[in-house]
Amino acid sequence: MLIVHHLNNSRSQRVLWLLEELGLPYEIVHHQRDPKTMLAPPSLKAVHPLGKSPVVVDGGYVIAETGAIIEYLCEKAGGKLRPAAGTPERLAWTYWLHYAEGSAMSPLLLKLIFGALPDRAPGLMKPLVRGIAGQALKSFVDPQLQTHFDYWESVLGQVPWFAGQEFSAADIMMSFPLEAGAQRGDVRNGRPRIAKFLETIHARPAYRVALEKGGPYAFAD
Secondary structure, X not given: OEEEEEEOOOOOHHHHHHHHHHOOOEEXXXXXXXXXXXXXXXXXXXXXXXOOOOEEEEOOEEEEOHHHHHHHHHHHOOOOOOOOOOOHHHHHHHHHHHHHHOOOHHHHHHHHHXXXXXXXXXXXXXXXXXXXXXXXXXXXXXXXXXXXXXXXXXXHHHOOEOOEOOOOHHHHHHHHHHHHHHHHOOOOOOOHHHXXXXXXXXXXXXXXXXXXXXXXXXXXX
């Protein structure tokens, strides 16, 4: 039996969704963020040295990193939600799996960090930190985000799903950057295709079931 070590309000929600789409049986071990720091609890370090989520345990295998987990699960399901090898769709699928946790998440993480810095700075330092963080957001982070948002909108204007004409695990992988972009930025503003994509995935039955099993998920707005 597959065991998913799931952290609330995290990228591991995608793994639950994928498993529901694939129809693979699994169990969930829930881990809760520290309400003050929002960091993962020490219990995850007993599963994987980095103490991060998601982590999937399958017999003697312990698999971390969402992209690696998605590839493993699609293979386990006989290639479901994965385009055939040697096709343009498969190349696109592989690209989006890596892009989602690489290029896409970097500016979103910076947006989160710089946005939180002023509140965490010592009292007398708050104005200075607020100014530095604001300038970093204005001059670098926000323009980078807009570039990525426009890129996603452009791609979804050419094909209905990120890897082509069919829904695939690439769309599950890309869901978190788009959902984070909706929460931390204005990804829907003037981008009807992204808005439609989010509306469509949120209506999928497997997405809704995974949401019920995973618990509160702030990004599913």
